[in-house]
Amino acid sequence: MNDDKNTEEKILNAARQVFIEKGFDGTRMQEIADTAGMNKALLHYYFRSKEKLFMKIFEITFKQFVPKMSGIFSSDTSFMDKIQLFISSYIDLLDKNPYIPLFIIRELSRNPNVIKELIFDKFEIIYNAIDLNVKAEIQAGRIRDIDTKHLILNTVSMCIFPFVGKPLLKHLFKTNDDEYRTILIERKNVVFEVIKKWISI
Amino acid sequence: MNDDKNTEEKILNAARQVFIEKGFDGTRMQEIADTAGMNKALLHYYFRSKEKLFMKIFEITFKQFVPKMSGIFSSDTSFMDKIQLFISSYIDLLDKNPYIPLFIIRELSRNPNVIKELIFDKFEIIYNAIDLNVKAEIQAGRIRDIDTKHLILNTVSMCIFPFVGKPLLKHLFKTNDDEYRTILIERKNVVFEVIKKWISI
DNA sequence: GTCTATATAGGGATAGAC
């Protein structure tokens, strides 16, 4: 770790690490302090309470997790290319941050209210952008008549779940970490293939 | 609730309810006692510790969650029918127990060791049964040459993730609980359609 | 700003009466 960062940054990094791995309930302020190489009192000096520190982390992480689809879906490549690009870059993002989806889901289920304080309007923009694309493609006869919601559900399910369910699936497949990761990377092609075959005329 | 159950049963029901909703870290023995309509001391009298009580619940729940695929995949209907039956009955199971997948995943990620003490050999049987089916179908030229692992990943991902990700997806789609549930039920057809188009020659 | 020491509460677990 870089030691020439200011204290606040060090706390945020440590908190992020511990919260994401253990969740709010499983996290001890002491562990964050240890990870950051300081004492508990400093955490409270900078962020007042565990709850407030947590909210900061959740907010940052949430923004990172909700993908920059808007960009992808307003570019001028073909619809199929957009989908392929999304799947590929999303799996790459997950490969680099495998614990984030479970973190988000776990904490949202613990306290569904946190989400209301967040930038939820972005969701509407993202959904509308995708929906517009889908409807245009159907209209033009380039894809079958499918429901945008199910397209999203199918795509993100197949991208995210293998990361979330790893502790279980790893055993079902009798693979070690490296082998399982290889499978995850393969999915960049597989998921696109599945979606493509489904929506093609 | 039925009051003419014995105490142990009452505790297990209450514990199940609270543990599944809040997870091990988020659960208080006091809340289980309140839910069961008794005092904390009794929980310890029957199960000694929170950890031991939790393990009982986890074991029971895990067995319920790991589906009876073995049955389905050793029946003598066609392969496509088996897949359709699996998807349909699995989504029904999830519809009745929507919190279970997150519970399993959350606790496995908290403590990956719990799984080793469990009936893991069953996994091998299940996987082999499916793999045998898939290989036979490919050999016979009835489906394309696909990887069993990805077939499983795609299918369970599309079935389970919409339940796990509900707190987030519900907002993305701007649906209320009833509308979202309708979508989930629709997926019995959608998921099968997607898989079918993918594996068909 | 950063530390040590401590206040205060909460939660798992047990003792002991009935």
Added chain:
DNA sequence: GTCTATCCCTATATAGAC
């Protein structure tokens, strides 16, 4: 078997010295 009372440790949060 079931209850109340309590032990004891842990965790958040603060006070106060430097």
